[in-house]
Amino acid sequence: MTQTNKLTEQEKRALAEKRASELRNRIADYLEVKDSITTGFNARERIKRQKKLILDVLGATEDQWTDWKWQIRNRIYDVDVLAAIVNMSPREKEIIREVGSEFRWAISPYYASLMDPTDINCPVRKQAIPCINEVEDPHGVLDPMGEELTSPAPAITRRYPDRLIVNVTNQCAMYCRHCQRRRNIGEVDKNVPRELLSKALDYIRANEEIRDVLITGGDALMLTDNTLDWLLGELDEIPHVEIKRLGSRTPVTMPQRITPALCSMLERHHPLYVNSQFNHPLEVTPEAAEACGRLAQAGIPLGNQAVLLKGINDDYNVMKKLNHELLRIRVKPYYIFHAKNVKGTTHFGTSIEKGLKIMEKLRGHTSGMAIPTYIVNAPKGLGKTPLSPDYLVSLSPEKAVIRTWEDKLQDYPNKED
Numbered sequence: 221m222t223q224t225n226k227l228t229e230q231e232k233r234a235l236a237e238k239r240a241s242e243l244r245n246r247i248a249d250y251l252e253v254k255d256s257i258t259t260g261f262n263a264r265e266r267i268k269r270q271k272k273l274i275l276d277v278l279g280a281t282e283d284q285w286t287d288w289k290w291q292i293r294n295r296i297y298d299v300d301v302l303a304a305i306v307n308m309s310p311r312e313k314e315i316i317r318e319v320g321s322e323f324r325w326a327i328s329p330y331y332a333s334l335m336d337p338t339d340i341n342c343p344v345r346k347q348a349i350p351c352i353n354e355v356e357d358p359h360g361v362l363d364p365m366g367e368e369l370t371s372p373a374p375a376i377t378r379r380y381p382d383r384l385i386v387n388v389t390n391q392c393a394m395y396c397r398h399c400q401r402r403r404n405i406g407e408v409d410k411n412v413p414r415e416l417l418s419k420a421l422d423y424i425r426a427n428e429e430i431r432d433v434l435i436t437g438g439d440a441l442m443l444t445d446n447t448l449d450w451l452l453g454e455l456d457e458i459p460h461v462e463i464k465r466l467g468s469r470t471p472v473t474m475p476q477r478i479t480p481a482l483c484s485m486l487e488r489h490h491p492l493y494v495n496s497q498f499n500h501p502l503e504v505t506p507e508a509a510e511a512c513g514r515l516a517q518a519g520i521p522l523g524n525q526a527v528l529l530k531g532i533n534d535d536y537n538v539m540k541k542l543n544h545e546l547l548r549i550r551v552k553p554y555y556i557f558h559a560k561n562v563k564g565t566t567h568f569g570t571s572i573e574k575g576l577k578i579m580e581k582l583r584g585h586t587s588g589m590a591i592p593t594y595i596v597n598a599p600k601g602l603g604k605t606p607l608s609p610d611y612l613v614s615l616s617p618e619k620a621v622i623r624t625w626e627d628k629l630q631d632y633p634n635k636e637d
């Protein structure tokens with residue numbers, strides 16, 4: 221051990237500089253690649269060109285583009301329209317038709333504009349355009365979470381003591397190819413009728429331990445402002461409901477939904493939280509930033525629930541960049557979900573080692589604010605289970621041996637309670 225009290229100021233400064241350079245080297249690999257990772261900001265010129273092309277193909281105006289109802293009405297679900305926007309082979313067109321007859325697909329014009337038209341491995345394209353693996357999946361099951369068995373009342377999924385989900389619609393602005401609830405995504409868009417939502421509200425009223433209600437779907441923000449205002453208002457009236465959360469991917473797939481009118485309505489229903497699902501830095505665009513900024517301005521804390529997806533974000537540098545980009549647009553990384561074994565999506569699955577490696581490369585290496593919790597969903601609806609690299613090597617009544625983020629082993633004194 222250096223005797224620090226015997227060092228001159230100069231010697232102390234020299235040691236600190238040596239340590240600083242060591243610290244910088246810890247992230248050398250990230251510093252080398254970070255600017256080459258595509259983001260919605262550094263690809264903005266390409267995205268603008270694609271937007272112009274899509275407006276041409278759809279015969280629409282810039283004004284229409286900013287209208288979320290236009291975005292919904294004009295979701296792309298025709299192979300020929302899609303082929304006019306991104307390069308694709310005749311074989312790929314055939315595959316999309318074949319997969320489309322089994323699993324629904326539709327892409328908002330906005331989300332389509334993020335796709336790199338020439339790259340079949342574009343992370344946005346992979347989330348949006350069907351591929352052959354969806355129908356050649358011998359392993360997946362339709363409902364690995366047993367959600368069908370956890371609904372004590374209409375529209376409700378309850379798997380925890382003090383909180384539950386209300387599923388308000390099966391609609392989304394874009395149908396993710398990795399969707400875990402694809403069994404609910406039919407050909408027909410259905411919002412849950414108010415009389416069923418009223419039954420869900422009755423259940424919540426009758427169960428006083430429910431203090432946290434998550435409104436999701438589908439996508440919670442597919443409801444009209446009016447219906448949401450009504451539902452949130454009913455929840456506000458229930459004394460034991462302390463907080464409400466909305467689950468929506470629209471900040472990612474259709475930021476036009478986040479209008480000033482929506483935000484001023486939501487502002488009347490605090491405490492309210494919104495969780496979204498950004499999976500790749502390419503999705504963090506100026507438009508998404510504006511949408512999130514507007515929600516934040518309305519006092520709504522924003523969280524992100526990413527899904528770990530092979531070929532999209534199963535790289536620790538990409539995941540770190542994603543979390544940095546999210547903090548810049550005021551979104552706090554909340555969860556990284558290990559992809560589930562849902563039929564038609566298992567080609568997105570990664571090893572658990574991959575997830576743990578990502579967590580290892582975040583902790584200590586970057587802001588704690590940029591570190592979500594890595595979650596594996598226990599089968600049969602037994603709940604979210606956090607996984608983490610081990611930092612506790614051993615524990616006895618006298619001491620713990622801990623492993624630091626730099627992989628150094630250290631004794632740490634323990635004591636009795």
Ligand SMILES: *Cc1c(COP(=O)(O)O)cnc(C)c1O
Pocket residue numbers: 377378379380383384385434604
């Ligand atoms: C994920 C989930 C929740 C919320 O879990 P948190 O860990 O509190 O974010 C609540 N109910 C159900 C059924 C869920 O799947």
